[in-house]
Amino acid sequence: MQQAIAILDSGVGGLTVVKEVMRQLPQEKIIYFGDTARSPYGPRAASEVRLFTRQIVDYLLQFNPKMIVIACNTATAVAIEDIRARVSIPVVGVITPGARAAIKTTRSGIIGVIGTDGTIRSQAYENALKMISPDIRVYSQACPLLAPFVERGLFHVDSAYRVVEQSLQPLIGKPIDCLILGCTHYPFLMESISQVMGPQVNLISSAEETARDISTILSQRALLTPSSEVPIHQFFCSGAPDIFKQIAQSWLREHISFLPVVWQVPHFI
Known part of the structure:
Protein backbone atom coordinates (compact mmCIF):
# COMPACT_ATOMS: atom_id res chain seq x y z
CA MET A 1 0.00 0.00 0.00
CA GLN A 2 1.33 3.42 -0.99
CA GLN A 3 2.54 5.46 1.99
CA ALA A 4 1.39 9.06 1.98
CA ILE A 5 2.87 12.42 2.83
CA ALA A 6 0.62 13.83 5.57
CA ILE A 7 0.18 17.61 5.38
CA LEU A 8 -1.69 19.64 8.00
CA ASP A 9 -2.74 23.25 8.41
CA SER A 10 -5.10 25.41 10.44
CA GLY A 11 -7.38 25.55 7.39
CA VAL A 12 -7.03 25.92 3.63
CA GLY A 13 -3.65 27.69 3.65
CA GLY A 14 -1.63 24.49 3.49
CA LEU A 15 -3.19 23.77 0.11
CA THR A 16 -0.57 26.16 -1.30
CA VAL A 17 2.06 23.66 -0.15
CA VAL A 18 -0.02 20.73 -1.42
CA LYS A 19 -0.16 22.31 -4.88
CA GLU A 20 3.61 22.64 -5.04
CA VAL A 21 4.17 19.08 -3.76
CA MET A 22 1.76 17.79 -6.40
CA ARG A 23 3.67 19.74 -9.07
CA GLN A 24 7.12 18.54 -8.01
CA LEU A 25 6.18 15.03 -6.86
CA PRO A 26 3.06 14.05 -8.86
CA GLN A 27 3.43 10.35 -7.99
CA GLU A 28 3.19 10.95 -4.24
CA LYS A 29 -0.03 10.33 -2.32
CA ILE A 30 -1.09 13.19 -0.05
CA ILE A 31 -3.30 13.08 3.02
CA TYR A 32 -4.30 16.61 3.98
CA PHE A 33 -5.94 17.86 7.14
CA GLY A 34 -7.31 21.40 7.41
CA ASP A 35 -8.52 22.37 10.89
CA THR A 36 -11.21 24.64 9.51
CA ALA A 37 -13.40 24.35 12.63
CA ARG A 38 -10.73 25.95 14.82
CA SER A 39 -9.07 28.31 12.35
CA PRO A 40 -7.35 30.73 12.64
CA TYR A 41 -4.48 29.62 14.86
CA GLY A 42 -2.74 33.00 14.87
CA PRO A 43 -4.59 34.61 17.81
CA ARG A 44 -4.46 31.45 19.95
CA ALA A 45 -2.05 30.72 22.80
CA ALA A 46 1.01 28.67 21.88
CA SER A 47 -0.10 25.88 24.26
CA GLU A 48 -3.44 25.63 22.47
CA VAL A 49 -1.79 25.48 19.03
CA ARG A 50 0.53 22.73 20.27
CA LEU A 51 -2.47 20.76 21.56
CA PHE A 52 -4.37 21.10 18.27
CA THR A 53 -1.29 20.11 16.28
CA ARG A 54 -0.77 17.03 18.44
CA GLN A 55 -4.41 16.01 17.99
CA ILE A 56 -4.19 16.29 14.21
CA VAL A 57 -0.89 14.43 14.03
CA ASP A 58 -2.29 11.65 16.24
CA TYR A 59 -5.26 11.41 13.88
CA LEU A 60 -3.05 11.30 10.78
CA LEU A 61 -0.73 8.63 12.19
CA GLN A 62 -3.48 6.02 11.80
CA PHE A 63 -2.82 6.21 8.03
CA ASN A 64 0.86 5.26 8.50
CA PRO A 65 2.32 8.24 6.63
CA LYS A 66 6.02 8.36 5.74
CA MET A 67 6.33 12.06 6.58
CA ILE A 68 4.49 14.83 8.42
CA VAL A 69 4.47 18.32 6.90
CA ILE A 70 3.30 21.13 9.18
CA ALA A 71 2.13 23.54 6.47
CA CYS A 72 1.08 26.18 8.99
CA ASN A 73 3.57 28.84 10.02
CA THR A 74 2.02 29.36 13.45
CA ALA A 75 2.06 25.63 14.21
CA THR A 76 5.58 25.30 12.80
CA ALA A 77 6.75 28.15 15.03
CA VAL A 78 5.43 26.71 18.29
CA ALA A 79 4.88 22.98 17.77
CA ILE A 80 7.38 21.43 15.34
CA GLU A 81 9.95 20.37 17.95
CA ASP A 82 7.17 18.90 20.09
CA ILE A 83 5.92 16.83 17.14
CA ARG A 84 9.43 15.73 16.16
CA ALA A 85 9.90 14.39 19.69
CA ARG A 86 6.63 12.43 19.46
CA VAL A 87 6.99 10.65 16.10
CA SER A 88 9.63 8.49 14.42
CA ILE A 89 9.07 9.76 10.86
CA PRO A 90 10.47 12.98 9.33
CA VAL A 91 8.64 16.20 10.24
CA VAL A 92 9.01 19.20 7.93
CA GLY A 93 7.92 22.78 8.64
CA VAL A 94 7.58 25.84 6.42
CA ALA A 207 5.78 26.30 -0.70
CA GLU A 208 8.31 25.71 -3.47
CA GLU A 209 11.29 25.44 -1.12
CA THR A 210 9.31 23.24 1.29
CA ALA A 211 8.47 20.85 -1.54
CA ARG A 212 12.18 20.68 -2.41
CA ASP A 213 12.96 19.78 1.22
CA ILE A 214 10.32 17.05 1.12
CA SER A 215 11.78 15.63 -2.10
CA THR A 216 15.33 15.72 -0.73
CA ILE A 217 14.45 14.01 2.56
CA LEU A 218 12.38 11.29 0.88
CA SER A 219 15.16 10.68 -1.64
CA GLN A 220 17.83 10.45 1.06
CA ARG A 221 15.72 7.90 2.94
CA ALA A 222 14.79 5.96 -0.21
CA LEU A 223 11.12 6.74 0.42
CA LEU A 224 10.16 8.27 -2.92
CA THR A 225 7.24 6.54 -4.62
CA PRO A 226 7.97 5.08 -8.09
CA SER A 227 6.81 7.41 -10.85
CA SER A 228 4.46 4.73 -12.21
CA GLU A 229 2.17 5.03 -9.18
CA VAL A 230 -1.18 6.86 -9.48
CA PRO A 231 -1.99 8.40 -6.10
CA ILE A 232 -5.40 8.58 -4.48
CA HIS A 233 -5.28 11.72 -2.36
CA GLN A 234 -7.35 12.16 0.81
CA PHE A 235 -8.56 15.50 2.15
CA PHE A 236 -9.97 15.99 5.64
CA CYS A 237 -11.34 19.10 7.31
CA SER A 238 -12.80 19.62 10.77
CA GLY A 239 -15.61 21.98 9.72
CA ALA A 240 -17.25 23.95 6.88
CA PRO A 241 -16.67 21.09 4.41
CA ASP A 242 -18.49 22.68 1.48
CA ILE A 243 -16.38 25.82 1.31
CA PHE A 244 -13.22 23.82 2.05
CA LYS A 245 -13.93 21.47 -0.85
CA GLN A 246 -14.80 24.38 -3.15
CA ILE A 247 -11.54 26.20 -2.38
CA ALA A 248 -9.46 23.02 -2.65
CA GLN A 249 -10.94 21.99 -5.98
CA SER A 250 -10.47 25.48 -7.40
CA TRP A 251 -6.89 25.85 -6.16
CA LEU A 252 -5.75 22.33 -7.12
CA ARG A 253 -7.87 21.90 -10.24
CA GLU A 254 -5.11 21.05 -12.72
CA HIS A 255 -3.52 18.61 -10.28
CA ILE A 256 -6.56 16.60 -9.16
CA SER A 257 -9.09 16.90 -11.98
CA PHE A 258 -8.18 13.49 -13.43
CA LEU A 259 -7.34 11.70 -10.17
CA PRO A 260 -9.57 9.88 -7.69
CA VAL A 261 -9.87 11.99 -4.53
CA VAL A 262 -11.39 11.13 -1.15
CA TRP A 263 -13.09 13.92 0.85
CA GLN A 264 -14.02 13.37 4.50
CA VAL A 265 -15.02 15.28 7.63
CA PRO A 266 -13.72 13.30 10.64
CA HIS A 267 -15.29 13.59 14.06
CA PHE A 268 -12.25 13.39 16.29
CA ILE A 269 -12.66 16.79 17.96
Whole structure:
Protein backbone atom coordinates (compact mmCIF):
# COMPACT_ATOMS: atom_id res chain seq x y z
CA MET A 1 0.00 0.00 0.00
CA GLN A 2 1.33 3.42 -0.99
CA GLN A 3 2.54 5.46 1.99
CA ALA A 4 1.39 9.06 1.98
CA ILE A 5 2.87 12.42 2.83
CA ALA A 6 0.62 13.83 5.57
CA ILE A 7 0.18 17.61 5.38
CA LEU A 8 -1.69 19.64 8.00
CA ASP A 9 -2.74 23.25 8.41
CA SER A 10 -5.10 25.41 10.44
CA GLY A 11 -7.38 25.55 7.39
CA VAL A 12 -7.03 25.92 3.63
CA GLY A 13 -3.65 27.69 3.65
CA GLY A 14 -1.63 24.49 3.49
CA LEU A 15 -3.19 23.77 0.11
CA THR A 16 -0.57 26.16 -1.30
CA VAL A 17 2.06 23.66 -0.15
CA VAL A 18 -0.02 20.73 -1.42
CA LYS A 19 -0.16 22.31 -4.88
CA GLU A 20 3.61 22.64 -5.04
CA VAL A 21 4.17 19.08 -3.76
CA MET A 22 1.76 17.79 -6.40
CA ARG A 23 3.67 19.74 -9.07
CA GLN A 24 7.12 18.54 -8.01
CA LEU A 25 6.18 15.03 -6.86
CA PRO A 26 3.06 14.05 -8.86
CA GLN A 27 3.43 10.35 -7.99
CA GLU A 28 3.19 10.95 -4.24
CA LYS A 29 -0.03 10.33 -2.32
CA ILE A 30 -1.09 13.19 -0.05
CA ILE A 31 -3.30 13.08 3.02
CA TYR A 32 -4.30 16.61 3.98
CA PHE A 33 -5.94 17.86 7.14
CA GLY A 34 -7.31 21.40 7.41
CA ASP A 35 -8.52 22.37 10.89
CA THR A 36 -11.21 24.64 9.51
CA ALA A 37 -13.40 24.35 12.63
CA ARG A 38 -10.73 25.95 14.82
CA SER A 39 -9.07 28.31 12.35
CA PRO A 40 -7.35 30.73 12.64
CA TYR A 41 -4.48 29.62 14.86
CA GLY A 42 -2.74 33.00 14.87
CA PRO A 43 -4.59 34.61 17.81
CA ARG A 44 -4.46 31.45 19.95
CA ALA A 45 -2.05 30.72 22.80
CA ALA A 46 1.01 28.67 21.88
CA SER A 47 -0.10 25.88 24.26
CA GLU A 48 -3.44 25.63 22.47
CA VAL A 49 -1.79 25.48 19.03
CA ARG A 50 0.53 22.73 20.27
CA LEU A 51 -2.47 20.76 21.56
CA PHE A 52 -4.37 21.10 18.27
CA THR A 53 -1.29 20.11 16.28
CA ARG A 54 -0.77 17.03 18.44
CA GLN A 55 -4.41 16.01 17.99
CA ILE A 56 -4.19 16.29 14.21
CA VAL A 57 -0.89 14.43 14.03
CA ASP A 58 -2.29 11.65 16.24
CA TYR A 59 -5.26 11.41 13.88
CA LEU A 60 -3.05 11.30 10.78
CA LEU A 61 -0.73 8.63 12.19
CA GLN A 62 -3.48 6.02 11.80
CA PHE A 63 -2.82 6.21 8.03
CA ASN A 64 0.86 5.26 8.50
CA PRO A 65 2.32 8.24 6.63
CA LYS A 66 6.02 8.36 5.74
CA MET A 67 6.33 12.06 6.58
CA ILE A 68 4.49 14.83 8.42
CA VAL A 69 4.47 18.32 6.90
CA ILE A 70 3.30 21.13 9.18
CA ALA A 71 2.13 23.54 6.47
CA CYS A 72 1.08 26.18 8.99
CA ASN A 73 3.57 28.84 10.02
CA THR A 74 2.02 29.36 13.45
CA ALA A 75 2.06 25.63 14.21
CA THR A 76 5.58 25.30 12.80
CA ALA A 77 6.75 28.15 15.03
CA VAL A 78 5.43 26.71 18.29
CA ALA A 79 4.88 22.98 17.77
CA ILE A 80 7.38 21.43 15.34
CA GLU A 81 9.95 20.37 17.95
CA ASP A 82 7.17 18.90 20.09
CA ILE A 83 5.92 16.83 17.14
CA ARG A 84 9.43 15.73 16.16
CA ALA A 85 9.90 14.39 19.69
CA ARG A 86 6.63 12.43 19.46
CA VAL A 87 6.99 10.65 16.10
CA SER A 88 9.63 8.49 14.42
CA ILE A 89 9.07 9.76 10.86
CA PRO A 90 10.47 12.98 9.33
CA VAL A 91 8.64 16.20 10.24
CA VAL A 92 9.01 19.20 7.93
CA GLY A 93 7.92 22.78 8.64
CA VAL A 94 7.58 25.84 6.42
CA ILE A 95 9.61 28.51 8.24
CA THR A 96 13.20 27.42 7.55
CA PRO A 97 12.48 26.81 3.82
CA GLY A 98 10.83 30.25 3.58
CA ALA A 99 13.76 31.95 5.29
CA ARG A 100 16.22 30.15 3.04
CA ALA A 101 14.33 31.21 -0.09
CA ALA A 102 14.35 34.85 1.07
CA ILE A 103 18.10 34.79 1.75
CA LYS A 104 18.64 33.49 -1.79
CA THR A 105 16.47 36.26 -3.22
CA THR A 106 17.41 39.43 -1.33
CA ARG A 107 20.08 41.73 -2.73
CA SER A 108 19.87 44.44 -0.10
CA GLY A 109 19.76 42.18 2.94
CA ILE A 110 16.55 43.90 4.10
CA ILE A 111 13.60 41.51 4.29
CA GLY A 112 9.95 41.95 5.24
CA VAL A 113 7.85 39.27 6.93
CA ILE A 114 4.07 39.17 7.22
CA GLY A 115 2.23 36.53 9.21
CA THR A 116 -0.34 35.82 11.87
CA ASP A 117 -0.09 37.32 15.33
CA GLY A 118 1.28 34.04 16.66
CA THR A 119 3.96 33.67 13.99
CA ILE A 120 5.16 37.26 14.28
CA ARG A 121 5.07 37.14 18.09
CA SER A 122 7.27 34.02 18.06
CA GLN A 123 9.98 35.81 16.03
CA ALA A 124 10.53 32.45 14.31
CA TYR A 125 11.28 33.98 10.92
CA GLU A 126 13.64 36.61 12.31
CA ASN A 127 15.51 33.89 14.22
CA ALA A 128 15.66 31.60 11.17
CA LEU A 129 16.87 34.42 8.91
CA LYS A 130 19.56 35.57 11.32
CA MET A 131 20.73 32.01 11.89
CA ILE A 132 21.50 31.81 8.16
CA SER A 133 22.75 35.40 7.78
CA PRO A 134 23.27 37.36 11.02
CA ASP A 135 23.45 40.77 9.30
CA ILE A 136 19.99 40.55 7.76
CA ARG A 137 17.58 43.36 8.68
CA VAL A 138 13.98 42.29 9.19
CA TYR A 139 10.71 44.25 9.22
CA SER A 140 7.86 42.15 10.58
CA GLN A 141 4.13 42.86 10.44
CA ALA A 142 1.21 40.85 11.82
CA CYS A 143 -1.75 40.70 9.43
CA PRO A 144 -4.57 39.07 11.43
CA LEU A 145 -7.29 39.93 8.89
CA LEU A 146 -5.85 38.00 5.96
CA ALA A 147 -6.08 34.30 6.91
CA PRO A 148 -9.77 34.51 7.98
CA PHE A 149 -10.49 36.39 4.74
CA VAL A 150 -9.02 33.50 2.73
CA GLU A 151 -10.83 30.90 4.85
CA ARG A 152 -14.13 32.48 3.82
CA GLY A 153 -13.17 32.05 0.17
CA LEU A 154 -13.10 35.80 -0.46
CA PHE A 155 -9.63 36.09 -1.99
CA HIS A 156 -11.04 36.71 -5.49
CA VAL A 157 -13.44 39.52 -4.54
CA ASP A 158 -12.78 43.21 -5.23
CA SER A 159 -12.48 44.02 -1.53
CA ALA A 160 -9.40 41.77 -1.23
CA TYR A 161 -7.13 44.61 -2.37
CA ARG A 162 -8.49 46.98 0.29
CA VAL A 163 -8.03 44.42 3.08
CA VAL A 164 -4.48 43.69 1.91
CA GLU A 165 -3.62 47.38 1.60
CA GLN A 166 -4.91 48.05 5.11
CA SER A 167 -2.92 45.13 6.52
CA LEU A 168 0.35 46.00 4.78
CA GLN A 169 0.22 49.77 5.33
CA PRO A 170 3.04 49.77 7.95
CA LEU A 171 5.43 48.10 5.46
CA ILE A 172 4.75 50.35 2.48
CA GLY A 173 7.80 52.51 1.85
CA LYS A 174 10.12 50.38 4.00
CA PRO A 175 13.45 49.60 2.22
CA ILE A 176 12.72 45.89 1.81
CA ASP A 177 13.43 44.12 -1.48
CA CYS A 178 11.60 40.89 -0.66
CA LEU A 179 8.61 40.00 1.48
CA ILE A 180 8.11 36.59 3.07
CA LEU A 181 4.50 35.47 3.00
CA GLY A 182 4.76 34.00 6.49
CA CYS A 183 1.36 32.33 6.40
CA THR A 184 0.46 29.66 3.87
CA HIS A 185 -2.90 31.38 3.34
CA TYR A 186 -1.25 34.45 1.86
CA PRO A 187 -0.35 33.07 -1.61
CA PHE A 188 -4.11 33.06 -2.27
CA LEU A 189 -3.77 36.86 -2.10
CA MET A 190 -0.52 37.06 -4.08
CA GLU A 191 -1.91 39.35 -6.78
CA SER A 192 -3.25 41.91 -4.31
CA ILE A 193 -0.10 41.77 -2.17
CA SER A 194 2.05 42.34 -5.26
CA GLN A 195 -0.06 45.31 -6.31
CA VAL A 196 0.20 46.89 -2.86
CA MET A 197 3.95 46.35 -2.41
CA GLY A 198 4.96 47.15 -5.99
CA PRO A 199 7.22 45.41 -8.52
CA GLN A 200 10.41 46.24 -6.61
CA VAL A 201 9.48 43.80 -3.84
CA ASN A 202 9.83 40.07 -4.53
CA LEU A 203 7.22 37.91 -2.79
CA ILE A 204 8.50 34.75 -1.12
CA SER A 205 6.19 31.78 -0.61
CA SER A 206 7.73 28.90 1.31
CA ALA A 207 5.78 26.30 -0.70
CA GLU A 208 8.31 25.71 -3.47
CA GLU A 209 11.29 25.44 -1.12
CA THR A 210 9.31 23.24 1.29
CA ALA A 211 8.47 20.85 -1.54
CA ARG A 212 12.18 20.68 -2.41
CA ASP A 213 12.96 19.78 1.22
CA ILE A 214 10.32 17.05 1.12
CA SER A 215 11.78 15.63 -2.10
CA THR A 216 15.33 15.72 -0.73
CA ILE A 217 14.45 14.01 2.56
CA LEU A 218 12.38 11.29 0.88
CA SER A 219 15.16 10.68 -1.64
CA GLN A 220 17.83 10.45 1.06
CA ARG A 221 15.72 7.90 2.94
CA ALA A 222 14.79 5.96 -0.21
CA LEU A 223 11.12 6.74 0.42
CA LEU A 224 10.16 8.27 -2.92
CA THR A 225 7.24 6.54 -4.62
CA PRO A 226 7.97 5.08 -8.09
CA SER A 227 6.81 7.41 -10.85
CA SER A 228 4.46 4.73 -12.21
CA GLU A 229 2.17 5.03 -9.18
CA VAL A 230 -1.18 6.86 -9.48
CA PRO A 231 -1.99 8.40 -6.10
CA ILE A 232 -5.40 8.58 -4.48
CA HIS A 233 -5.28 11.72 -2.36
CA GLN A 234 -7.35 12.16 0.81
CA PHE A 235 -8.56 15.50 2.15
CA PHE A 236 -9.97 15.99 5.64
CA CYS A 237 -11.34 19.10 7.31
CA SER A 238 -12.80 19.62 10.77
CA GLY A 239 -15.61 21.98 9.72
CA ALA A 240 -17.25 23.95 6.88
CA PRO A 241 -16.67 21.09 4.41
CA ASP A 242 -18.49 22.68 1.48
CA ILE A 243 -16.38 25.82 1.31
CA PHE A 244 -13.22 23.82 2.05
CA LYS A 245 -13.93 21.47 -0.85
CA GLN A 246 -14.80 24.38 -3.15
CA ILE A 247 -11.54 26.20 -2.38
CA ALA A 248 -9.46 23.02 -2.65
CA GLN A 249 -10.94 21.99 -5.98
CA SER A 250 -10.47 25.48 -7.40
CA TRP A 251 -6.89 25.85 -6.16
CA LEU A 252 -5.75 22.33 -7.12
CA ARG A 253 -7.87 21.90 -10.24
CA GLU A 254 -5.11 21.05 -12.72
CA HIS A 255 -3.52 18.61 -10.28
CA ILE A 256 -6.56 16.60 -9.16
CA SER A 257 -9.09 16.90 -11.98
CA PHE A 258 -8.18 13.49 -13.43
CA LEU A 259 -7.34 11.70 -10.17
CA PRO A 260 -9.57 9.88 -7.69
CA VAL A 261 -9.87 11.99 -4.53
CA VAL A 262 -11.39 11.13 -1.15
CA TRP A 263 -13.09 13.92 0.85
CA GLN A 264 -14.02 13.37 4.50
CA VAL A 265 -15.02 15.28 7.63
CA PRO A 266 -13.72 13.30 10.64
CA HIS A 267 -15.29 13.59 14.06
CA PHE A 268 -12.25 13.39 16.29
CA ILE A 269 -12.66 16.79 17.96
